Amino acid sequence: MNAVPLYAFAVFLWGALPALIARTTSLRFTALSVWNLLGVSFLGLGLAGLSPKSFRQDSLWTLDRSDQAIVAGVTACLFAFGAWVTFRVALALTRWGVHFFTRAFLLAGNVILAAGSTYLFWLLSPQLYYAYYRLIFAGLPDQWVFRSPSDTAYFVESLALLPQNNLAQTVLGLSFWLSVALTVSVHAQAWRQTPSN
Secondary structure, three states: OOHHHHHHHHHHHHHHHHHHHOOOOOOOHHHHHHHHHHHHHHHHHHOOOOOHHHHOOOHHHHOOHHHHHHHHHHHHHHHHHHHHHHHHHHHHHOOOOOOHHHHHHHHHHHHHHHHHHHHHHHHHHHHHHHHHHHHHOOOOOOOOOOOOHHHHHHHHHHHOOOOOOOHHHHHHHHHHHHHHHHHHHHHHHHHHHOOOO
C-alpha cells in the first residue's frame, strides 16, 4: 500500500503531459483516454510488476469462453462509460474558473469526485455481475449483493496494484487511476487554453 502515493504522483505527471507536449489544445475524449489508459497500464505493469500469469487462478476462467467474453465485454463497456462520464464532468468543471486558486480547487474537488465515484461503483458493481451469473448458473438465489464499506482495505490494495492482486482488483485499480489521470489531463489542457489572471 506504500505504492499508492508513488502511483498518484506518476499518474498526475502522466495526465498533465498532453497539455505540455500537444501542439493543439483540443480536448478529445478518445485521444486522452487512450493516452491515459496506456500510461496507467504501463504503470501497473512496470512499477507494480503485474503479469497476466498472476490472473490464472481468477474465477473468470471457470466460465466457458462465450461467458468470459460477455463478462469482459460488460467490464469494457463499464470502463468506457466511466471514462466518458469522468471526461464530461471534468470538462464541465474546467469552465467555472479562470483564476489559479479557483482552478486548483476545482481540480482537487474533481479528483476527489472521480475517486469517490470509483469507490461507489466498486461498492455497487457486484450486483450487476451477480445478475449475469444468475442467467448462466441455475439455482442462484434472488438477492442483493453489495460490498461493505468495511472492506475498504481491499479497495486500497487494488489501488496499490500489488502483484498478488486478482483480476478484479487489477481492473479496479486501473479504472481508478485512469479516472484520476483523465481528470488531470482535462484540467491541464483547459489551463493551457486560457491563461490564468
